[in-house]
Amino acid sequence: MTAGDEFPERLRAATSDAAVVTDPDMMAGYLTDWRHMFTGQAIAVLRPGSTQEVSALVRLCAEAGVAIVPQGGNTGLAGGATPQGDAPQVILSLARMNNIRSVDPVGLCIEAEAGAILQSVREAATAEDRLFPVSLAAEGSATIGGIIATNAGGVNVLRYGMTRDLVLGLEVVLADGTVIDALRPLRKDNAARYWKQLFIGSEGALGIVTAATLRLVPRPLHRSVALVSVPDVQTALSVFSHAQTVLGDALTAFELMEAAALERVETHFNLTLPVQSGAWYLLIEAGSTLSGLAETSEAMLEDVFEKGWATDGVVASSAGQADHLWALREHITEAEAKSGRSVKHDVSLPIAAFPAFLEAFGTRLPEVEAEATPNVFGHLGDGNLHVNVLLPKEADSTGVMRLVHDLVHAHGGSISAEHGLGQYRVAEWERLTARAEQVLLGRIKTALDPQGILNPGKGLSIKEHKAA
Numbered sequence: 073m074t075a076g077d078e079f080p081e082r083l084r085a086a087t088s089d090a091a092v093v094t095d096p097d098m099m100a101g102y103l104t105d106w107r108h109m110f111t112g113q114a115i116a117v118l119r120p121g122s123t124q125e126v127s128a129l130v131r132l133c134a135e136a137g138v139a140i141v142p143q144g145g146n147t148g149l150a151g152g153a154t155p156q157g158d159a160p161q162v163i164l165s166l167a168r169m170n171n172i173r174s175v176d177p178v179g180l181c182i183e184a185e186a187g188a189i190l191q192s193v194r195e196a197a198t199a200e201d202r203l204f205p206v207s208l209a210a211e212g213s214a215t216i217g218g219i220i221a222t223n224a225g226g227v228n229v230l231r232y233g234m235t236r237d238l239v240l241g242l243e244v245v246l247a248d249g250t251v252i253d254a255l256r257p258l259r260k261d262n263a264a265r266y267w268k269q270l271f272i273g274s275e276g277a278l279g280i281v282t283a284a285t286l287r288l289v290p291r292p293l294h295r296s297v298a299l300v301s302v303p304d305v306q307t308a309l310s311v312f313s314h315a316q317t318v319l320g321d322a323l324t325a326f327e328l329m330e331a332a333a334l335e336r337v338e339t340h341f342n343l344t345l346p347v348q349s350g351a352w353y354l355l356i357e358a359g360s361t362l363s364g365l366a367e368t369s370e371a372m373l374e375d376v377f378e379k380g381w382a383t384d385g386v387v388a389s390s391a392g393q394a395d396h397l398w399a400l401r402e403h404i405t406e407a408e409a410k411s412g413r414s415v416k417h418d419v420s421l422p423i424a425a426f427p428a429f430l431e432a433f434g435t436r437l438p439e440v441e442a443e444a445t446p447n448v449f450g451h452l453g454d455g456n457l458h459v460n461v462l463l464p465k466e467a468d469s470t471g472v473m474r475l476v477h478d479l480v481h482a483h484g485g486s487i488s489a490e491h492g493l494g495q496y497r498v499a500e501w502e503r504l505t506a507r508a509e510q511v512l513l514g515r516i517k518t519a520l521d522p523q524g525i526l527n528p529g530k531g532l533s534i535k536e537h538k539a540a
């Protein structure tokens with residue numbers, strides 16, 4: 073990997089010493105992904121302090137034909153922020169660009185730089201009695217640029233949509249260094265021709281997000297959180313349907329977890345499950361600015377018990393208890409990581425298809441890999457489950473992944489609901505996606521990044537030359 077020994081010096085001369093890191097020890101943490109599945113090589117880690125510096129660095133990389141791997145908090149679960157292959161490349165970390173520029177509680181928006189941590193943005197909104205609804209277990213490290221580039225989902229999609237639905241304006245640096253400033257905080261803007269949406273979910277392959285204007289919503293003043301156990305996923309859907317009928321728009325999160333997933337949390341963390349005797353658990357949250365929520369939620373849960381759907385349950389009686397119930401859910405990914413090797417599947421399906429899908433998965437998994445252990449949980453209410461599988465070290469993961477993805481395909485679903493393709497799912501996406509769709513994406517990629525220098529080998533970059 074080379075672009076000439078003097079290349080980092082040219083980058084420094086155009087920016088500053090702080091913006092160009094070449095010390096191997098300082099670079100190490102940027103070169104491996106959160107799951108420790110992928111480790112790449114880079115000439116340098118670039119840490120620009122402003123949009124102008126990003127632009128200058130991108131221009132120099134484009135001139136030298138050096139590829140750029142954008143990186144935010146490096147919490148991605150698909151290896152999208154880790155260099156892939158031997159081509160000369162740099163990591164471009166947005167971490168230093170972490171200012172929250174403004175919060176407008178009346179216009180319901182917040183402007184932040186790409187490296188701003190999601191949790192800080194949520195806290196800044198809360199300080200103005202507003203809510204930025206994207207919430208996920210990695211929010212203490214994930215960045216605004218990262219959630220936009222992955223079109224992150226999380227636990228509140230059911231009510232507020234994905235990141236895509238919450239981006240009003242964007243500032244983007246294109247592959248040739250051009251800065252597009254479209255941070256306008258407008259709810260209605262047909263003049264922008266929808267191009268902003270192209271960058272959301274493009275995993276750093278079409279441009280570098282340097283700042284964004286995000287939509288805020290009124291902060292629900294009342295909150296109701298319950299954990300209930302149910303015997304099967306079909307029953308979970310009955311509870312979901314009833315919760316929607318009774319709670320309507322107030323229903324914010326509807327998470328499903330299999331019992332073993334929560335048992336792993338209890339094993340690895342100091343957290344205890346306050347509900348017993350279920351094969352599956354549901355974490356249900358509702359929120360409202362209007363009073364009367366507690367009574368409505370309790371009435372809904374009483375119905376659920378009367379109908380014999382729930383076997384046990386608890387309603388949080390304080391904010392602390394609600395946080396405890398959420399902590400059980402939010403530690404599943406880390407408990408899984410501590411349990412050994414796992415194959416992650418980020419599945420979305422028409423929601424009614426989940427019982428049949430999971431039954432087929434349960435029957436066929438042992439045929440493919442006798443030692444496999446499922447770890448199924450996720451955002452049932454928005455049609456997205458993580459159908460993860462724990463495997464012994466020496467087992468072959470390909471058959472397991474193909475089994476799950478073939479079932480997803482057969483049930484009309486997607487193999488990447490919220491995590492992106494990264495480098496982890498590229499081959500499977502190619503295997504299962506119609507050639508015409510791949511060519512279309514290749515054309516978009518070629519139009520915006522003709523040299524193919526933005527995040528090669530990931531997501532949209534996969535077939536940048538397929539259009540040719």
Ligand code: FAD
Binds near residue numbers: 106216219220221527
């Ligand atoms: P990174 O990991 O640094 O990068 C992710 C991708 O975005 C890469 O392709 C990278 O090149 C690109 N990128 C980053 N910044 C920019 C930028 N400024 N411009 C252009 N491209 C950029 N995800 C969910 O959707 N829902 C969940 O519920 C969820 N839960 C998680 C729980 C845990 C414990 C962990 C570890 C991860 C979870 N994730 C979840 C995945 C991850 O947190 C999200 O994908 C998040 O959006 C990544 O943000 P990041 O800043 O860490 O991005």
Ligand code: MLT
Binds near residue numbers: 149405416458460
């Ligand atoms: C989550 O919902 O916690 C993550 O997106 C899932 C995962 O770790 O697979």
Ligand code: ZN
Binds near residue numbers: 225226450
């Ligand atoms: Zn998730």
